[in-house]
Amino acid sequence: MNITRNNVDALNAVVTVEVxxxxxxxxxxxxxxxxxxxANIPGFxxxxxPMSLIQKQYGKAVLLEEVNKLLQESLNNYLVEEKLDILGNPLPKVTDDFNWDADDYKFEFELGLAPEFTVDLAAxxxxxxxxxxxxxxxxxxxVARIQKQYGKVISKDKVEEGNDVSGVFSNEEKGINNRTTLDMELFADAKTAKKFIGKKVGDVVTLKTKGLFNDDHKLMDVLAIGHDDVHxxxxxxxxxxxxVVGYEPATLDQELFDKLFGSKVVTSIDELKAKIKEDAEQQFEQQSNQKxxxxxxxxxxxxxxFDLPAEFLKKWIxxxxxxxLTEEQAAEEYTRSEKGLRYQLIESKVITSNGLQLTFEDLKEYTSNLIKKQMAQFGQMNPTDEDVQGIVARVxxxxxxxxxxxxxxxxxxILNLFKEKVKTKTKEVNYENFIKVMYGEA
Structure with missing residues (x-):
């Protein structure tokens, strides 16, 4: 067997396998x-x-199968030995005059080669x-929400200031029909809240969506419509x-603090706010990191x-x-997937260039820490190592x-590497302004 390679250019090659x-x-x-x-053949x-009969009945199929297995094994070994970084899989070149009755065969495969490039994180x-x-x-x-949540709920006959109202938003033309609960304080204009004062169950209040809330994204929730439709x-x-629901706010006392955070963890309103701030900003950090x-x-x-072997990839797709797929369908799919493929190659280069390989011990420790956090959420603050490792093993x-x-x-x-090496500006924002940035509105 003889295997040779002809590099068409930096991104394409043809491998010839002679059997x-x-x-x-x-x-x-x-x-x-x-x-x-x-073999179970009548008369024998x-x-x-006779072997001649077996050869006649099965010979060609066995030949094709054995040559194909030999071909695939040899080609795979060649790619590994030559350390060729390919995209997709080798594509056999179709030969119209291929002759299986010959003794020797020649097969050609097209290869799409991964491009050579560098990633400059410090640029x-x-x-x-x-x-x-x-x-x-x-x-x-x-704090006000906590007082409302843990306060006394009072059913009301009519809407008064500070009440919540539940009901159904509807607009037949836009297909809107969604039940929700409204906090009057969330309206952008106090005049809107006043429209509800004195209303009773069964009454209908007509509202304009434009400027209804300070954040248009609130409309997505109360009307159950998509982001593209809300703007x-x-x-x-x-x-x-x-x-109609009214509330008698809960008193901000030690009993409430203990109910929220455990005995004596929080002992004042200032400590309550500090705890809320800490918890909120931990959650915000996850969103900030993802962005x-x-x-x-x-x-x-x-x-x-860098360039890609585009024509090869379209044929492979x-x-x-x-x-x-047809050529047109494959071209469309390539256009849709090109960006993702480029990032896969970039990410792979970042991983190998910076030694970000995972070890079994890394994964075991990471899993253990996740389990401890989950157990803490359910009140198990000090689980034994045996319990944790038992769960880790099952996972x-x-x-x-x-x-x-x-x-x-x-x-x-990768995130930690980017934080270390990608030099960026840091900007403090409140959550409302961050959401505007997220949706390109700031």
Whole structure:
């Protein structure tokens, strides 16, 4: 057997595999001999069927199967030995005059080669890493929500100031029909809240969506519509009241603090706000990190220039799925997936260039820490190491879970690397302004 490679250019190559009769003959003979031993053909005792008959009946199929197995094994070994970094899979070149009746065969395969490039994480950029703070307005609002949540609920006959109203938003033309509960204090204009004062169950209040809330995204929740539909929405909606609820706020005392956080963890309103701030900003950090990771990823795709073997990949896409695609369909799929492929290559380069490999011990420790956090959420603050490791063992026996956790851990490693090496501006914002940035409105 002889394997040679012709590099068409930096991104494309053709591998030629020459198979001689000596490479496959003994394998074919052995398979046919096994067939002969077990063949059950009328007129012959088992094991006495003439080899010529076995050859005639099974010879071509066995030849094709054995040559194909030999071909795939040899090609795979060649790619590994030559350390070729390919995209997709090798594509066999179709030969119209191929002759299976010959003794020797020649097969050609097209290869799409991964491009050579470098990723400069330290290059100058215009990226911003946002630090989201829980400001005093948010803290006061959260304290008020706690007082309402743990206060005494009072059913009302009619709407008074400070009440909540439940009911159904509707607009037939836009297909809006959604039940929700409204906090009067969330309206952008106090005049809107006054429209509800004195209303009773069954009354209908007509509202304009434009400027109804300070944050248009609130409309997404109360009307149950998508983000693309909510911006610039300027229609009238009817709100049919079906329940009026008043509250007697809970007293901010030690009993409430203990109920919220445990005995003596919080002992004053200032400590309450500090605890709320700490918890909120921990959650905000996750959202900020995700945006940072997304922004750096987008930046690297734009800033890291390299070519791809586009025509090869389009041909590969045609045959890669369960159902073959037309050239046009494959071209469309390539256009949709090109950006993702580019980032996969960039991410792989970042991982290898910076030694971000995962070890079993890394994954085991990461899983252990996650389990401890989850147990703490359910009040198990000091689980034994034996209990934790028992759960870790069960989790890591599930291959799907191992894959998911490995992806999470690698994403965390990449995030930390980006924080260390990608030089960005840091900007403090409150949550409201961060949401505007997220949706490109700031």
């Amino acid at each position: 001689s009769k000596n490479d496959y003959a003994s394998k074919v003979e052995k398979v046919l001999a096994d067939y002969r031993k077990n 005792r088992k094991g006495t069927v 100058k950029n215009n990226l911003t890493h946002y630090k989201i703070i829980a400001d005093e307005t948010m803290l006061n609002a959260q 610039g929405l300027d229609i009238e909606v009817n709100f049919t009241i079906d329940e 940072f990771l997304n922004d750096v990823s987008e930046y690297l795709i734009e800033a890291t220039k 045609q045959t890669a799925g369960e159902n073959p 890591m026996s599930n291959q799907e879970e191992v894959k998911r956790l490995s992806e999470q851990l690698m994403s965390e490693k």
